[in-house]
Amino acid sequence: MLAYCLKRIGLGVLVLMLAISSLYILIQAAPGDPASAMLGPRATPALKAAISEKLGLDQPMPVQVFNYLISVLQGDLGTDLKSKQPVLNTLKIHLPRTLELLGASVLIAALIGIPLGCIAAVRRNSLFDRAIGLLSVSVIAVPAVIIAIFGMLVFAVGLGWVPAIGAGEEEGILGLLHHLILPAIAVGIGWVGYIARLVRASMIEVLSTNYVRNARAFGLPERQIIYRYALRIAVAPTITVIGIGVGVMMGSAVFVEIVFARPGIGKLMYEAVLLRNYPVSLGAVLAASFILIVATTISDILNAIIDPRFLESGE
Amino acid sequence: MSVSDTNLQTTRGAFLDGFLRLMSDPMGAVGVVLVILLVLSAVFAGVLSPYDPAAIDVPSKLQAPSWSHWLGTDQLGRDVLSRALYGGQIALSVALISTAMAVGLGVILGMIAGFGPKWLDNPIVLAFDTVRAYPVIILALAVGPIFGAGLNTVIGILVVTSVPYYGRIVRTSVISASKADYVEALMAMGMSRARILARHILPNIIGPILILASMDIPVFIAAEAGLSFLGVGVKPPQSSWGLILDDGYKFIRQTYWLVIAGSVPLITATLGFTFLGEALRDTFDPKLRRGV
């Protein structure tokens, strides 16, 4: 088990390294010279050469990639070309906002999805079950950008219940939550359907086991069987799909951050790309990939703990 | 994942039978109808559109729906219905081309990894994992402007990011299929690996892959709209549901019709294809259900 965990973490680190390196090469190969972008109107050949040397852009590509990886490992993500601040500082401003958003979305998805799935399983094949089934498929299918825009149209512009813009960093915890609620729902709603379906499926499986049948035979109240035993077992698989979930939600978060002008990795990325501010775009992709890899690694390890068969197949 | 024998190359009777089973599932029937409507409207966009989708008529800008403009007009006075119909062409072609290419490449790479030379397996899997380490939209944002916004870039990004998904599934199926006795027997008889793959393994695994692919079409449609919304996808004067949505977002304080006009076809398309994909899977290969 420990060996598997170590192997999985090692693989995660390797994949992250490869992901950063390939993106670094891709971005450097792009038209538009970073030194000119950095210097703007002052881009004389002499200054450009000096900057290129300072940034190590005159070195062969493998050396550049190696140097970049080394400095990343030392916690140095380079300097923002426009604001001249360390990229790490910029990330420190934006990353917590995205994590907040993802965390709140997962929470919302779980708080709504688990009960729905549970009820659907208990009332299997009822009208309610079918409605939940249809709803689950439907919310998964609707693109996040639409949910974000409609949320904005109805709840922010129309009803004025929640702010339309920003993250409310300066307004204390209540301000943060007030700004968070609509974006978090927009990101989390698709996942509600997913979780509901998973919980329903595993709940049905658990309810048909001998264990539960015995409990019934012994006259334990149905409520207790469902909530004490069955649900606890049935929820486990939902934790393990968090890896996929974070990836999907991060995509939704980009749209939500842009639509709600909310600081975060997605918005940062979007703006950095427009500005050809490559250290920031690299840093933002790095942060996003890091979150994703951590999430998939954790979910793989959880899977292995919960279901040892998983170890053998390696999938 | 076990090998399914319900591949799609069966006789005409079986196909009809499958279709009837699909239509007997309400979700499947709705999906089939929506998808057929969409395909027809996209194919005949030129005939159905009441106006040239690029024709500007500033005096009648930002109108609400009326008899002359069923979905109203945008900020340049263009007919939104016509733009939505042409947007459907773009959405469907992006989705179909991307899916075909992703499945094709995924199958080839997955088979090489699973049944090709042993030393190629690990690098291919590592490459798959590396690509999967990027969140799709974030990668698209980072890479899109490098290659310039446009249809080809959108398709390229969608293909690259979804190949690993198919590749890994194919690889796993190929590995388990190759352990079957008859494969070992064929190899012992001296049949080449490529021939075994093409003649015996591929037909067995392609069915489930195609079903999974049908479930990816709505994801691709949504991605094209999303990227166009962000300005790294389709560019004007071409039309796209994402562009209509973008206009709608910008003018959200002036009119909500644009947002509706952009999202209704998009939701219809993603729902239609999702329903169809779900029903296809339930009808032909229920085992896939747990895999998701």
Next chain:
Amino acid sequence: MFHSKISKFSNFSQGVTRSIAVASCVWAMSLTGAAAETLRMAVPSDPGYLDPAYWGSTVDQFLIDNLYPRLAKYAPGDEWKIELDAAKSVDLSDPQHIKFELKPGIMWSGGYGELTAEDVKYSYERHLDPEMESGVVTEYAFLEEVEVTGKYTGTIHLSEPSTTFWSSTLVYTGGAIISKAAAEEAGGWFEATPMATTGPYMLGDFEPGNKLVLELNPDWTGDPVDFDKIVLLPIGDENAAELAFAAGEIDYTRTSSGNYDTLVANPPAGSVIELRQTLDPLFLGISQTHESLSDVRVRKAIQLALDLPTIIQATTGGHGKQATGFVAEGLVGHRDGEALIRDVDAARALLAEAGAEGLTVRLDYTNTTARDTAAQIMQANLAEAGITLELNGQDEGTFWSVDEIRAADLQLHLKAWTGNPDGYYTMQYFVEDQIGYWNWEGYASDEYVALLQEARAATDDAARGEIYKTMQGMLEDSGSFVFVMQEPLVSLHRDTIIPGTLPDGRPVFHAFRKAN
């Protein structure tokens, strides 16, 4: 003494009455959380360069205008007039030798001491240093030297008499005075790094893409201000800014005049909406330095193919008026009734004559809703004449920053410059030395340069105005310029504040007041 001198220069703007339509509505509204002492304002982007030598974007200009002292500057209010700033007095009686005396006791922030005549000398003369590659070198081309005659006094010597040096350079953004000590400490030039400034506000927290905070300057001894803090939020699109305003997130913003009628019909709660006529010329530049646009017939074809009245109707909702040149109506040098008229057939004929059928060109513009609307109409207009227009919307920062790669690649560019009441300010930039910097059109003409010199020396407004008219005619005839309009803008603010702005709505931070 100073006032009698300066009145001559503000005369030409007195005729310009700024018609300000005020639509105000009072609703009970609650400001979501924003503390009363903080003023929140939307600006188009992050600042790029806070060095007066390199400023480019609108936000660079806002900040430079507000943070650095000048001898005199345009005063907040509804009319363009010049008031003294760091100078106690200025003697403009000799247009070749300007004498000034500074107010004593103006302190630089960050402990860089008192503002002296040495700072003035350093600030002006540094633009002449070829190593600096100052972006405003053209404005200083006729500066000989600044002679320091005392701690607070000096004389500005020009190589020839120039009345426009005062009105279009010294009192404008390029005339900003920086601290010699602070600049030298930074190695002579700086970018976004906060430097020594004067005035009630100084730079505070800067979170790129998120916000820029201006805080009270503890060394400030002048008039007190109403707000302890000003937060600038970069919101590129005017509709997004409007949405932020409606959501109560900002107190002041400028937005497109195309939205004016809808705003008045459906005003955000507690808002005051004002339509303002700016002096900012919106024009389409056509780079003659680009290979595919080097033939004047091709450029003229583009001029003739554009449907400007429709573009103006679509972007301003009919509140804008087609321009005839860089000089706005009512100002010295305005051309009457010479606006371009569309003629697609003539455009096609010109293209055929030049053998340029099937031309594809790229249009750069800042990516706001109004500009995008204009760009899409231009695309359709040019398509009718057989020209394919690729649209390249960029954010403010990228659009205005020109490095040599981009300078060589410029084709069509739709842009508004900030207007100065003296047309000389804009027109002085279309000279050979500015190619690669601000002369994106690549226009170069000896005759034009001679006229610029004549205009500088002209002390009579009417005579100068005639020269300006001729110059604008030359620019248009070159095919490289399409004058669209002097852009009207809408300013939007809470009824709880009284904004302090220039007549065109550009914010003057210290002049913002609370309404009581």
